[in-house]
Each structure stands twice: as C-alpha cells, then as structure tokens.
Amino acid sequence: MNDGTTRREFLGSMAAFSLFPFEQEKPDLILHNGHIVTMNAADPVAEAVAIARGRFFAVGKNADVMNLVAAAVRKIDLGGKTVLPGFIDAHSHPAAAGLSHLRMVDCDLRSISAIQAALRERAAKTPAGEWVLGFKYDDTKTEDGRPLSTADLDAAVPDHPVHIEHRGGHTVYANSLGLRKAGIDEKTPDPPGGKIDHDTATGKLSGRVAESAQDFFDKAIPHNFTRDDHREGVKLISKMLAKTGITSATEAQGNPTDLRAYQDARDSGDLLYRAYCFINYRFIDAMIEAGVRTGFGDEWVRVGAMKMVCDGSISERTARLSVPYEGRPNDYGILVMTEEELYTYGRKAHLAGWQIGTHANGDVGIDTTLRVYERLQRESPRHDPRFRLEHCTVVNDDLIARIKALGAIPTPFSTYVYYHGEKMRYYGAERLNHMFALRSFIDAGIRATQASDYPPGEFIPMMALQSEVTRTDTKGNVWGPKQKITVEEAIRVGTINGAYASYEENLKGSIETGKLADLVVLGRDPLKENPSTLVTIPVERTMAGGRWTYES
Numbered sequence: 001m002n003d004g005t006t007r008r009e010f011l012g013s014m015a016a017f018s019l020f021p022f023e024q025e026k027p028d029l030i031l032h033n034g035h036i037v038t039m040n041a042a043d044p045v046a047e048a049v050a051i052a053r054g055r056f057f058a059v060g061k062n063a064d065v066m067n068l069v070a071a072a073v074r075k076i077d078l079g080g081k082t083v084l085p086g087f088i089d090a091h092s093h094p095a096a097a098g099l100s101h102l103r104m105v106d107c108d109l110r111s112i113s114a115i116q117a118a119l120r121e122r123a124a125k126t127p128a129g130e131w132v133l134g135f136k137y138d139d140t141k142t143e144d145g146r147p148l149s150t151a152d153l154d155a156a157v158p159d160h161p162v163h164i165e166h167r168g169g170h171t172v173y174a175n176s177l178g179l180r181k182a183g184i185d186e187k188t189p190d191p192p193g194g195k196i197d198h199d200t201a202t203g204k205l206s207g208r209v210a211e212s213a214q215d216f217f218d219k220a221i222p223h224n225f226t227r228d229d230h231r232e233g234v235k236l237i238s239k240m241l242a243k244t245g246i247t248s249a250t251e252a253q254g255n256p257t258d259l260r261a262y263q264d265a266r267d268s269g270d271l272l273y274r275a276y277c278f279i280n281y282r283f284i285d286a287m288i289e290a291g292v293r294t295g296f297g298d299e300w301v302r303v304g305a306m307k308m309v310c311d312g313s314i315s316e317r318t319a320r321l322s323v324p325y326e327g328r329p330n331d332y333g334i335l336v337m338t339e340e341e342l343y344t345y346g347r348k349a350h351l352a353g354w355q356i357g358t359h360a361n362g363d364v365g366i367d368t369t370l371r372v373y374e375r376l377q378r379e380s381p382r383h384d385p386r387f388r389l390e391h392c393t394v395v396n397d398d399l400i401a402r403i404k405a406l407g408a409i410p411t412p413f414s415t416y417v418y419y420h421g422e423k424m425r426y427y428g429a430e431r432l433n434h435m436f437a438l439r440s441f442i443d444a445g446i447r448a449t450q451a452s453d454y455p456p457g458e459f460i461p462m463m464a465l466q467s468e469v470t471r472t473d474t475k476g477n478v479w480g481p482k483q484k485i486t487v488e489e490a491i492r493v494g495t496i497n498g499a500y501a502s503y504e505e506n507l508k509g510s511i512e513t514g515k516l517a518d519l520v521v522l523g524r525d526p527l528k529e530n531p532s533t534l535v536t537i538p539v540e541r542t543m544a545g546g547r548w549t550y551e552s
C-alpha cells in the first residue's frame with residue numbers, strides 16, 4: 001500500500017467483511033449457481049466462489065458472493081454442477097511417465113496382436129537400427145493368456161532392437177536384436193538379484209528379463225533426453241492429469257533433473273499441476289549441502305520428502321510379507337534396502353529437517369520402516385515430522401497403532417482393487433481385508449491419501465473413488481469389503497488429506513477463503529451417483545490457481 005493507508009489498517013478494514021485480505025478489492029472471476037462441496041467442515045456446501053489472483057476471495061451463497069461484484073467481473077454460471085476441490089495424487093511418477101509417453105509406444109493394449117501393430121507402426125517411423133521402446137505392457141491384461149515372447153516381437157519388428165517395460169516396472173521384454181544389443185545370449189548367467197528367462201522346453205531365451213538383469217539394457221539403450229525433452233514430458237503429462245481433475249501430484253521418485261524440469265515447465269506456462277517433488281536418497285548429500293530441505297520452493301514446485309525403498313512391489317508380487325504369497329509357500333517377497341541403510345540415510349535427512357517417504361508395501365516392510373522412524377524420533381525428536389509410508393499396503397492392528405502413535409501418513413494405492421483385480425488372488429481374500437486399508441486408517445484417525453503410483457496404477461480420481469468405495473474390480477469381484485469407505489470419505493482422502501501429506505493443508509485441499517483456487521467441475525454429483533458408476537462421471541473443467549487447466 002503506498003496511498004497513505006497502512007497495510008494493517010487496510011487488512012483490518014477487509015477483515016470486517018470477513019473476506020481474505022487481498023490488497024485489491026474485487027475478484028477476477030465468479031463461479032456461481034453451483035453445488036460446491038468444499039471439504040471445509042465448518043461450511044461444507046456453497047453455491048458460489050469469487051476468485052482473485054489465483055485464490056478463493058469469497059465462498060458462500062449466490063447472493064452473498066454476487067453482491068461483491070462490480071458488473072465488469074467475469075461470471076460463469078455453473079448450472080447447478082458439482083464442484084470439488086482439485087484432486088491431489090499423493091504418490092505418482094508423472095515426470096518419468098511424461099517422458100515415456102513422449103518417446104515410447106503405450107503398450108496398455110488388450111491383445112498381443114494390438115501390441116505388435118503399435119510396435120510395427122512405430123518401427124516404420126524409426127531409423128533402422130534404433131531402438132523401438134514400449135511401456136505399460138501388462139501380461140495379465142491381454143486376451144491371449146500368455147506373456148509376450150521374443151518370437152512375437154521378432155515377427156512385428158525384426159530390424160530394430162525392441163525393449164518393452166512391464167507396467168509394474170520390475171520386468172522387461174525384448175526381441176532378438178534387442179537381446180543381442182544388450183549383450184544377452186543363451187549362456188549369459190543370471191546376475192545377482194536378476195533373472196534372464198529361458199523357454200523351459202527349448203532352453204532358448206524367452207525375451208523376458210527381470211529385476212537387476214534389466215541393467216543389461218540400461219547400458220545399451222541411449223538415454224539422450226535433452227533439457228527441453230524433460231520440460232516437454234512434464235507438459236504432456238500435465239495435460240493428461242488436468243483432464244481427470246488432478247491439480248497437485250507428488251513426484252515420488254524425483255531427482256534434481258525432475259526438479260529442473262518442473263521449474264522449466266512452470267516458467268514456460270506448461271505446468272498444470274502443483275508438483276511436490278521427492279528427492280531420491282542418493283542425492284540427499286548434495287541437496288543438504290545446497291541448503292535445501294522439504295518445503296523449499298513455491299506453490300507450483302516444491303521440494304518434497306527424501307525417498308527410500310524398503311521392499312518390493314504389489315503388482316509384481318515382490319512386497320515383503322510375514323505370510324507367504326498364496327500358492328507359493330516359500331515366497332515372502334524381498335527387502336530392497338537394509339534397516340541399517342534406511343536408518344543411516346533417514347538420520348541424515350531427519351536431522352537436516354527433511355520429511356522422509358519410504359516405499360513399504362508388505363507388513364514386514366512396513367514394520368521395518370516404522371522401526372527406523374520410531375528410532376529417529378526417539379533419538380532426535382522433531383516436531384511434526386510427518387513421516388510417510390509410501391503405499392503401506394498390507395497392515396495389521398499393531399502396525400496401525402504404531403502409525404497412529406507416530407503421526408505417520410500412509411499413501412495406499414487408490415485404484416488397484418478396481419484396475420488390478422486380477423492380481424489380487426495372489427494375496428488371498430483374508431489378506432485383502434488388511435490391504436489398501438482406508439477404513440482402518442480412517443477409523444484410527446490416520447490421514448491416508450489418494451495415490452495412483454502411475455504408471456503402475458491408473459491416476460483417474462473418479463476411478464479411485466469407485467475402487468475405494470466399492471472394493472470391486474472391473475469383473476465384479478469384491479476384494480477386502482471390510483475396507484470400504486464412503487464417497488465423502490474418499491473425496492476427503494483425495495483432497496485435504498493429500499494437502500496435509502505435503503504440509504500444505506493451510507494452502508489447498510479445500511474450497512475456503514484464502515486458499516489456492518484449485519477445483520474440478522463434474523458432470524454429475526458423486527455423492528448421488530451409484531457407486532458402481534463413479535468412474536463414468538465426466539470431468540468438465542479443472543482449475544488450478546484460478547486458471548482453467550482443462551475444459552471439455
């Protein structure tokens with residue numbers, strides 16, 4: 001203020017009207033005549049919002065909000081449509097996924113012949129000898145009932161090396177030329193922690209390579225992404241997320257390159273969601289040295305937790321369990337980092353003021369991770385550390401009590417029951433009642449989040465609601481019905497809880513005066529919808545910071 005009014009006087013006069021104290025008196029935009037589900041417990045439903053400089057300036061009844069307005073202010077009639085706060089995907093891999101979508105063939109297709117056709121098309125546009133790369137292949141989702149083979153890939157693409165990543169990220173498939181370029185032949189021994197599959201009848205290579213054996217390809221495939229490519233990847237995935245109503249996402253395995261890509265995309269106007277960028281533990285020394293810690297950044301790009309990995313995956317059945325996988329009596333899954341390693345890196349981060357997010361899926365993985373967090377808090381107590389348990393899939397009463405006592409935050413897979421139902425049988429009906437355990441978390445007063453883990457899981461928030469509310473897969477099988485939650489609870493999990501997980505509950509996650517204007521306009525009201533059709537509710541518009549990031 002430079003007109004003689006002091007800032008304090010000005011703010012005081014604004015407070016009398018119970019508006020957010022902006023240094024400007026009128027909003028830029030009014031949305032009215034809506035059914036606005038605010039997720040603000042004090043004022044759960046509104047009809048209109050006024051937005052100024054990217055934040056909610058007023059939230060309330062049509063008449064009250066419209067009364068603020070000079071005729072010149074732009075107004076949009078929502079026609080009674082339902083509005084929710086923008087969704088927050090608390091664990092995802094969008095930067096890497098964006099790059100993959102930019103460069104690779106999306107193999108999320110329903111038959112081997114469809115995959116072959118897509119690869120053939122890409123090969124036709126690729127100079128001979130250069131790699132044809134694919135991702136999001138899922139052996140359980142093709143109608144053929146068998147995995148891709150080298151023969152399938154050779155038949156489709158004989159003259160280019162081919163490399164296809166499984167959706168779960170722990171196995172890859174290659175054609176003959178790809179295997180040769182990677183230096184793999186029939187006599188190549190399995191490396192420690194890895195497996196090169198052979199046809200059991202003929203002994204020939206099957207084309208499938210698992211876990212650490214994937215490193216053969218890492219050395220052979222050039223990773224020549226430019227700085228622009230990284231920005232373009234963020235731009236591409238931004239559009240995909242915005243289309244589904246997501247306004248914030250955690251980059252759950254980030255590194256300094258991702259952090260730069262997010263800043264580049266923000267500066268060029270291409271970043272359409274707010275990124276909470278985790279930093280992999282391998283970079284923690286450099287980050288601490290630079291004076292950076294969790295929370296550094298702005299409302300669009302913020303440094304998140306330090307990321308570590310305790311055990312394996314759910315979709316590819318390597319999570320570390322106390323009771324073996326169904327039908328595999330000696331298979332308990334794997335531990336990726338030792339407890340001592342988790343503690344050593346965790347201590348460094350904890351003392352430097354970082355939040356910590358550790359991938360922990362199985363009950364043994366979660367127990368191990370909690371032991372590390374409990375020890376850190378015992379030895380060096382910190383106020384409000386908000387330790388995160390990434391995925392936190394298989395739980396029990398003891399683990400839940402310890403999560404609650406520690407104030408830790410689980411980020412369970414939101415769409416797995418619905419989308420990956422065919423993989424649930426490996427866990428068994430009884431165990432499913434203790435997996436993705438939102439009912440248990442909510443009842444215990446634990447603030448769990450919505451999380452896709454994309455690419456392994458789908459990121460559509462409406463699918464997350466349906467999965468969490470019905471616990472039913474696409475074929476109608478119900479998995480773990482004891483963990484069902486209500487639609488309203490599922491919305492809370494996907495909005496305000498996500499904000500809490502990144503220390504931003506005062507900034508976003510609900511439609512409240514003063515918070516960031518992040519919202520989604522839906523074609524139908526999820527609170528009135530049949531739960532088994534939630535996934536079909538269309539997203540009409542998404543807004544982040546007062547700007548439409550998607551309009552249908």
Ligand SMILES: [Zn+2]
Nearest residue numbers: 091092252453
């Ligand atoms: Zn992940």
